[in-house]
Amino acid sequence: MSADTDQDDRDLKAELASPTAGHVGIPVDAICVGCGRMRVKRATPAEMDQSPQVDPTTLEALDLTSFKHVCHLCRSATWWNPVAVLTGLLESERGEQK
Numbered sequence: 435m436s437a438d439t440d441q442d443d444r445d446l447k448a449e450l451a452s453p454t455a456g457h458v459g460i461p462v463d464a465i466c467v468g469c470g471r472m473r474v475k476r477a478t479p480a481e482m483d484q485s486p487q488v489d490p491t492t493l494e495a496l497d498l499t500s501f502k503h504v505c506h507l508c509r510s511a512t513w514w515n516p517v518a519v520l521t522g523l524l525e526s527e528r529g530e531q532k
């Protein structure tokens with residue numbers, strides 16, 4: 435990982451809560467192939483070539499395929515490469531729903 439300078443100011447929870455992250459799917463940290471920006475996005479397992487029944491906490495970013503999502507900097511739907519599965523956010527979200 436060489437992008438740690440950008441990472442320091444990021445609030446992953448706030449990014450996930452933003453409407454631009456999407457509303458359904460697994461929270462992942464992903465890089466836009468258009469502009470190189472890293473953002474938290476939600477993507478469904480199917481979009482990342484995984485079984486719909488998969489347990490997201492067992493997923494590795496390396497197993498996930500790129501998925502299509504809107505990038506607000508590129509102002510269009512672009513491809514995003516998952517770099518990390520945000521299981522911490524996923525678990526805190528599940529906890530809130532109980």
Ligand SMILES: [Zn+2]
Pocket residue numbers: 466467468469470471505506507508509512
């Ligand atoms: Zn972009």
